[in-house]
Amino acid sequence: MSALEPKKEHVSRKAGLFTESVIREMTREAIKYGAINLAQGFPDFAAPEEIKRAAIEAIAGDVNQYAITWGAQPFRQAIADKVRWSLGLEIDPETEITVTCGSTEGMIAAMLATVDPDEEVIIFEPFYENYAPDAIISGARPRYVPLHPPRWEFDPEELRRAFNRRTKAIILCNPNNPTGKVFTREELESIAAFCQEYDALCLTDEIYEHIVYEPCAHISMAQIAGMRERTVIVNSLSKTYSVTGWRVGYCIAPPKITSAIRKVHDFLTVGAAAPLQAAGTAAMHLPREYYAALRRDYARRRELLLGALEEAGFGVWRPDGAYYIMTDISHFGFSNDIEFARALVRDVGVACVPGSSFYSQPARGAQQVRFCFCKKEETLLAAAERLHRLTKRAR
Structure with missing residues (x-):
């Protein structure tokens, strides 16, 4: 071995026990393909003035x-x-x-x-x-x-x-x-x-x-x-x-x-x-009405995306809180969630998060993906239009 070659493993064992963020990776994929990003949970609307x-x-x-x-x-x-x-x-x-x-x-x-x-x-x-x-x-x-x-x-x-x-x-x-x-x-x-x-x-x-x-x-x-x-x-x-x-x-x-x-x-x-x-x-110090309006606005967005996902052929689990929807993709015939998410962002133009990234054993989430709805209503409507292309594929 050359004296210039490292003799020790310079990456810690613990760093080898987990991967980079799949969520942030899907944002990069959305940018790459010009897709609507329903993967990473950040709003595309303005913060309070x-x-x-x-x-x-x-x-x-x-x-x-x-x-x-x-x-x-x-x-x-x-x-x-x-x-x-x-x-x-x-x-x-x-x-x-x-x-x-x-x-x-x-x-x-x-x-x-x-x-x-x-x-x-x-x-x-x-x-x-x-x-x-x-x-x-x-x-x-x-x-x-x-x-x-x-x-x-x-x-x-x-x-x-x-x-x-x-x-x-x-x-x-x-x-x-x-x-x-x-x-x-x-x-x-x-x-x-x-x-x-x-x-x-x-x-x-x-x-x-x-x-x-x-x-x-x-x-x-x-x-x-x-x-x-x-x-x-x-x-x-x-x-x-x-x-x-x-x-x-x-x-x-x-x-x-x-x-x-x-x-x-x-x-x-x-x-x-x-x-x-x-x-x-x-x-x-914002007034309490701010929080009531926040809930009302997100409730509307939730219904919009739930309807679009169901119409496109997803099995959905209706959320009681937060701004995500976990879905079942088994009707689309893909072998796993990674394959589905890649096809969705590349061919349909919508980014989601593969469900396996949320499990200790990836196989448990192999037929699940997550969407977020912290977006403008026009963004969600545009995503719904693109997702409609999946209806022919759903079995």
């Missing part, structure tokens, strides 16, 4: 240097005020809130702050693609518990078998990405009972908390009896305020856990963008 103006004013006012590492005080106070009316929880902005670079950083910071190598983290599947890599990066072993269609319910006995003395945490996405499931109080209480029995944490991703459709309602795990002190809420401005590119999120946790999250966050990213935190303060 109030918060855009607040960001502009903050930049013009020279709010351009580091904020306090764990978040500007006015923003943390605004988060606490909003949580008081929306969840009925009293949060101390000085000791229980960490502002992060999006909920993505919030989740990995929370995991690195709480989970040790060789501990286990329970993940419901199908799952948002970041959770398993987060567990692996933290040195933990992910354990998967299935959500069963059509209601995407978990079997309490399957969940019980996943808990053991090594269980450190369970990750809950509620409302759920990719399924659109909204967990009921009874289901949350069942999960809470296991967390308390095994002294485990719940890391709850609540980024879609305001995108819930009647008659369902969002309930935070932190509202369940006995869970306030063992819950980390991860949230963000991204989905509620249509600013996915701002990368401003936050974690809410008990003081001891918050202290640990803040230390990890400091050395991961130092802090989130200062002028956008000022805009976040304005977002938290």
Whole structure:
């Protein structure tokens, strides 16, 4: 071997245990083929004028240097005020809130702050693609518990078998990405009972908390009896305020856990963008009617895309929350979801996410794909027109 050739493997073992984001890959494919992007969950419509103006004013006012590492005080106070009316929880902005670079950083910071190598983290599947890599990066072993269609319910006995003395945490996405499931109080209480029995944490991703459709309602795990002190809420401005590119999120946790999250966050990213935190303060002060209008607007978009998918021949699972629709593609005759997604983006001009990317064993999602409907109605109508080309192929 030449002295110039590397003698060691310079890529970590953990980096070899997961792939790049399939969701972001499908966005690149959509750009390549000029397709309508119903894969990655970012809106193609404008953010509220109030918060855009607040960001502009903050930049013009020279709010351009580091904020306090764990978040500007006015923003943390605004988060606490909003949580008081929306969840009925009293949060101390000085000791229980960490502002992060999006909920993505919030989740990995929370995991690195709480989970040790060789501990286990329970993940419901199908799952948002970041959770398993987060567990692996933290040195933990992910354990998967299935959500069963059509209601995407978990079997309490399957969940019980996943808990053991090594269980450190369970990750809950509620409302759920990719399924659109909204967990009921009874289901949350069942999960809470296991967390308390095994002294485990719940890391709850609540980024879609305001995108819930009647008659369902969002309930935070932190509202369940006995869970306030063992819950980390991860949230963000991204989905509620249509600013996915701002990368401003936050974690809410008990003081001891918050202290640990803040230390990890400091050395991961130092802090989130200062002028956008000022805009976040304005977002938290939007009137309550804003959230009601948000739900109404997304309910219309949901119905539009559901109808288009059903007419095109997809089997659909109706979401109760978030802005995704999981579909069954078995009627189209493709061997798997990857083949279908590639044909759809190339030949039909619509991008979706292969369902296998949401499962620990890809075969479980081989006849599923996910679409998002966080788009203008004209975008969804254009997608519906293209999807109609599939009707001749459906068996």
